[in-house]
Amino acid sequence: MNAAPAEPILRVVGVTKRFRGLVAVNDVTFDVPAGSICGLIGPNGAGKSSLFNLITGYYAPSAGEIRFDGRRIDGLDTYRIAQMGIARAFQIAKPFPELSVLDNVRIGALFGHAGARNVAAVTAAALELTGLASLADRPALGLTVGDLRRLELARAIAARPRLLAADEPCAGLNPTETEGVVDILRQIRAAGVTVLLVEHDMPAVMRVSDTIFVVDAGRKIAEGPPEQVARDPRVIAAYLGTPAEDAPAA
Amino acid sequence: MLVDGIRAHRWWLVGAGIGLIALSLAPLFLMPFHVRVVQQILFSAGLAVAWTILGGFAGYWSFGNTAFIGLGAFAAGLLETNIAIDSPTLAFVLATLFGCAVCAAVAALLAYPILRLRGIYFAIAMLGVSQVLGELTNNIDAFKGSLGIILPKLAPAAMEPQVFYYYLFLVAAAGTLLVGFLVKVGRIGYGLLAIREDEDTARMLGVPTERYKIGMFVVSATLTGLLGIIYAHSLGYITSGSVYRTDFSLNMIVYSLLGGIGTLAGPILGSFLMVVLTQVVLGRLLDIHMFITGALLVAMVMLAPRGLLGFAENLVRRRGAGLRTVEP
Numbered sequence A: 001m002n003a004a005p006a007e008p009i010l011r012v013v014g015v016t017k018r019f020r021g022l023v024a025v026n027d028v029t030f031d032v033p034a035g036s037i038c039g040l041i042g043p044n045g046a047g048k049s050s051l052f053n054l055i056t057g058y059y060a061p062s063a064g065e066i067r068f069d070g071r072r073i074d075g076l077d078t079y080r081i082a083q084m085g086i087a088r089a090f091q092i093a094k095p096f097p098e099l100s101v102l103d104n105v106r107i108g109a110l111f112g113h114a115g116a117r118n119v120a121a122v123t124a125a126a127l128e129l130t131g132l133a134s135l136a137d138r139p140a141l142g143l144t145v146g147d148l149r150r151l152e153l154a155r156a157i158a159a160r161p162r163l164l165a166a167d168e169p170c171a172g173l174n175p176t177e178t179e180g181v182v183d184i185l186r187q188i189r190a191a192g193v194t195v196l197l198v199e200h201d202m203p204a205v206m207r208v209s210d211t212i213f214v215v216d217a218g219r220k221i222a223e224g225p226p227e228q229v230a231r232d233p234r235v236i237a238a239y240l241g242t243p244a245e246d247a248p249a250a
Numbered sequence B: 001m002l003v004d005g006i007r008a009h010r011w012w013l014v015g016a017g018i019g020l021i022a023l024s025l026a027p028l029f030l031m032p033f034h035v036r037v038v039q040q041i042l043f044s045a046g047l048a049v050a051w052t053i054l055g056g057f058a059g060y061w062s063f064g065n066t067a068f069i070g071l072g073a074f075a076a077g078l079l080e081t082n083i084a085i086d087s088p089t090l091a092f093v094l095a096t097l098f099g100c101a102v103c104a105a106v107a108a109l110l111a112y113p114i115l116r117l118r119g120i121y122f123a124i125a126m127l128g129v130s131q132v133l134g135e136l137t138n139n140i141d142a143f144k145g146s147l148g149i150i151l152p153k154l155a156p157a158a159m160e161p162q163v164f165y166y167y168l169f170l171v172a173a174a175g176t177l178l179v180g181f182l183v184k185v186g187r188i189g190y191g192l193l194a195i196r197e198d199e200d201t202a203r204m205l206g207v208p209t210e211r212y213k214i215g216m217f218v219v220s221a222t223l224t225g226l227l228g229i230i231y232a233h234s235l236g237y238i239t240s241g242s243v244y245r246t247d248f249s250l251n252m253i254v255y256s257l258l259g260g261i262g263t264l265a266g267p268i269l270g271s272f273l274m275v276v277l278t279q280v281v282l283g284r285l286l287d288i289h290m291f292i293t294g295a296l297l298v299a300m301v302m303l304a305p306r307g308l309l310g311f312a313e314n315l316v317r318r319r320g321a322g323l324r325t326v327e328p
Ligand SMILES: Nc1ncnc2c1ncn2[C@@H]1O[C@H](COP(=O)(O)OP(=O)(O)OP(=O)(O)O)[C@@H](O)[C@H]1O
Pocket: A019, A022, A023, A024, A042, A043, A044, A045, A046, A047, A048, A049, A050, A051, A091
């Protein structure tokens, strides 16, 4: 599957993030085309979540710029970026613990992307899509891992984003549940939402993504369609733990 | 959204309306002592609801809201005693507006630095603010905190003062409750709930957390100031010690906790129970009020952290659960 030639909805240009001595994200550049599903992969500690933190305004980059829909968003407050239309599903699920599933999702629908909204309809649709409708009145506190993952997605899409940044939505799920989440992501994209996906489950991310970006130790080491990235020696080396420099040239 | 919220809670409004009518008629039937008790309940409930707008809804517990009782009382009192207006009513209205405006302005100024503090640090900062304001009022001669201010008598000749102040408290408490209600059932109420649950996630979802916190702090301070101004007039003579009172700050929290934190009925229920307990039941045992309050606070935190309303809800739920099949 090839990405349709479209205006990038998100541009990350030469972005660097330093934490004291550590360079978590090092001069990373990539474009996410509107309407696509892009995968962002890399070994543990590669800087994927840090990139999400930069895109969603949780941190300001040390260098570089981030553009959403042509407008610079780096350094903007998190809530402003959310109002512009970027939503995030967290790697570690962060439900509002004492609130019901319904209220969790409703808060996404009440806030999120600025503009006209039909809270009841959006909330119901998000619960339906993620299969949580039957759990609507449960407190988020007691949900299973699988349900929490889907709640993260439900709340994020209730925010009616134009770009969904999903951080490991399949982490800790069994193959059936993973398949369910992949299906949800496809439906989200079909509804016109661009998806940027971090995922360790390789088969899942390969199946669902149009384009994949690979980061290792803070740097982007590869980019392209899944089948090409899967054959990339630097990518294989990064995952097998061999230093990338020693790998044969691509 | 606000309209939907109001519609969804219309029975709540009907109940409050009936309560308001009953309370309006009550002084016709009550003995003076009981008028004063209900007046005390109205004052306490108003304060607890005002506190709840930030503390209960957003989880930012102020341990020093008496700062705004004192600030409102002294700002209004100083203006009222220095203004050259013949009509005492007009002077009182202007002074009240001024006192509320001072509270709002001071809260807005304080909000930026201290609402960045979370949890216990915010609580302590507010305690500090109330102490500092109390000391300043006491020690700067222009504020007359140690000498005291004699406030003009407002009650019309035909009316008992306690009845007159009863109605002022009733109006202020009902207004505070209405504001609390509109905040709670609207979009902003959900935003505050999200802040209470997880502020960073709330921001990630587009909740303007800073604006909401600052806004509610100002609202809470203004309403507290209004109640403080009325309280000061009901005393007739105030020193800094009579309005900057740490026990006021603590009572708002205890009453809210007792009834059910985060709800509107909770602070009212808590105020009712505690005032009746301390004023009527233990009326002659003044010294043990603080002891009782402290003991109750400990007991509540340990036995029913969600207050009496939460406790009742749990009881109902547990009954219901017994009938259901096994839960996963
Ligand atoms: N707030 C922070 N302060 C200091 N170091 C940080 C901070 N956040 C992340 N790091 C470091 O930055 C590096 C990248 O972390 P990040 O969480 O972005 O990795 P990741 O690719 O998401 O990994 P994983 O697959 O395990 O989720 C790690 O070395 C991490 O320890």
